[in-house]
Amino acid sequence: MLPHIIVAVGLFFLAPFIMGVRNLDLYYTAKVLDTYVSLFGIVLLVPLFLPDQDKDIRELIRSKRESIVVLHFIRMGQALLVLSIFVASFLAFLQKGNCIFPFGRYFYGTMSSCIFLGGLGILIYAFVDNIAAVYMVPLMYYILCYGGGKKYLGKFYLFSMFNGTVEDKIYLLIAGLVMIIAGILIRKRFPG
């Protein structure tokens, strides 16, 4: 988990160097959050199953009393907490830089995108034992959105906050949570 947190921190501090983060209006703030901060979801949530990547460790954990599912849920909770801290901090940072936007709504919107991307990765991880594929699929989804996938993805389009509305975000949020839960439960059955 640690290198992922370091990367997230890196991303955080990198932001002002590679894009404008001050004096942004509703639209540009949304753009930054949707296109940049949503990536935090991939970085921080996807490594859920990493510690037990090794088959032997998996077997060992499975033999312990506590259910591996409970363990994963706890880890997920931790990851979500860390993610919220990052996202909230970033929003606070933007506000300090004189960006004007509704904090609560944008927090909700950004978290939804993050959770969706993270959920995608986790779901894939439940089926496929390939680390690279796990990061790749959410990234692929992100790229598809970037490359104008709005018409194909509809409500599940990642960058829907541009208009200042967060109504479509609910789909992302729910889908994301469903995928996370499904991923954890399926992983239990497939030793991989």
Next chain:
Amino acid sequence: MMGKTLFFKECKEILKSITYYIFLICVAVFFVSQMGSVAAVSKPLPGAESYGWKYSDDEADIMASALDNLLFELSRNSFGTYPIGFYKQVTLSEDEQEEIYEILVELVGKTKEELVEAVKIYGSSMDHSAVESIYIRQDLSYEEFCHAFNRIDKILGGGSYYRDDKIYNHARVGKTYQDAVDDYRYIIEKDHVSGAYARIFADYMGIILGILPVFIAVTRALKDRRAKVDQVIYSKACSSAVIVITRYVAIIAMTLLPVFILSINPLLQTIYVAADNGITVDYLAFLKVILGWLLPTVLFTVSIGFLLTEMTNGPLAILIQGLFWIISVFAASTNLIGYVGWNLIPRFNTVGSYTVFQSIFDDLVRNRIFYTIIAILILAGTIIIYDKKRRGRIHFDRALSKHIKG
């Protein structure tokens, strides 16, 4: 030869890898969604509302538009510069703003108070009319202007478009019908249409080629250990260089193969358009951009994937290359045409604009050579580390991987 057989075997193994298929899907979908929206090159018709823009080399135009942009940035106290090749946003202190106003006073013949007032109104109202009355003095020479603006560039920390060698960037004027026709002729005669299409193809494909290949590389580099065949492979007579290089070249080849195949589509479009206008096509245009423009990006991405995975036995390479990729993509997003700098993924998001392309061509070449050399050096480093692991001379990966896994 060992290498050749090994190469084909590696290619075959890549075909069995799930990351490769995700890669293919991504490339295909991205290509279809992007290139589908490329405007066809067609002969401009007289009487159209707009013919797009071009850089004016009229000094008056340049001075006026540079001033205009400066006033805009001043009104928000937010300036975009590229001191190290990547976009950076500059905010000025009171004193620094003072300095700029002082320079401006000499250029526009208004008092400082008038200037400050006008800019303030401009800033709060976003109404351009507030600064309409501010313009360059008639008697100011272009040299004096550039001299003054160079000073402004220094105040901004350098790397801004107010510097004399880049100041032409401000002067975007609408193209006239004649301009459009000239441009069109350029595309047809010099660029052969294929150049124009090839460049936009390279522009789009570069975006995904700067990140997706790293996944294939990481998967391959982790494969031996996970399959528990690493010790046996180490014990074979084959040299480390041959082992690493054949894997590397196999990935490069398999990565570019679908790109080649996809390029047939725009190539056919090109041939069609060219036939319409009775001119020849440079059939190799796409090959040239794939090898000259895109290849170095892929070389670098795969090299990083190999090196970092070999060093850490974990997926760190994905995160690091991810960072490079994000920087490249975001940093370029404010100027997608006419600037390549040291960007891993050089952008050129337009069909045509041959003259603009010519002006950045040298930069592009330098950029691509740079990344190719770096990629090769990184690969050499990978071979060295692989060999040291093979001889049991490095144990640090054990210590590192404990941290990375976790």
Next chain:
Amino acid sequence: MDMKIVLNDVSKFYGQKQALDHVNLEIHKGMFGLLGRNGAGKTTLMKTITTLLAPSSGEITVCGVKVKEGVKVREMIGYLPQDFSMYGNMSAYESLDYLGVLSGLSKSERKERIPELLEKVNLRSNTRTKVKAMSGGMRRRLGIAQAILHNPRIIIVDEPTAGLDPEERIRFRNLLTEIAGERIVILSTHIVGDIEATCEHIAVMDQGKIIFNGTVSQLLEDANGNIYEAKVSRIEVEEIKKQYEVTNVLMQSTEALVRFIANKKEEGLPTAEVVLPNVEDAYMYLMYKNGGIK
């Protein structure tokens, strides 16, 4: 070009831990057994010979070639590590083909030898079976096939029978003996039975040191006269264990047959008789002499 492997005062450190302690050894043609506990240094020793580990000090020469010259030495060696598998998606044939290329075999050589080898290790019917579908025993056999594919002068096998069922174990041992021929075959194990069945020359390692180097007969001779066997009641077994180094206990309904190490006939056990030591006894005796077991 002498067919031998020479280790000259070889030591290996992993940080503070010393895995090899001034090892001096000469290994000749035939089956050579390396015996010792887990952690004694057997794997480390084998890896240094195979060039996969660089000794901290000392020199190793393989058929006249210093181990530093990686490629030349690796050409002569076929290695099967303890933990061996192959890419899951490859079939037995493809695996051998791939590893064969890495060993520098030409296409015709591979085409000729692979079917022969698959036959020899009894995997003929599994030519197309994917590695991920193979059992542990099958993989081990595949492993030995790849080790001899390029006809190396030296074969090094680390714990070849660990994890195999008794039948497979015997088959594997026979296989090794079969392929030994004019080669040097080094096999390491902590199962005494493996050595007994196959090797004339053995070395015993403990804590990085060689504590015995010679033939099996010599090992037995050393222990001769020091192994006793006594028939006692089952309750007494624990008592005996406390007093002596017991090498074996055979439970028989109400009684037990206990073999143990002793210098002379002890009073407390009038029924004890000297017996001829088997290799297991001899090994235990050696360990005992060297400063206690466990």
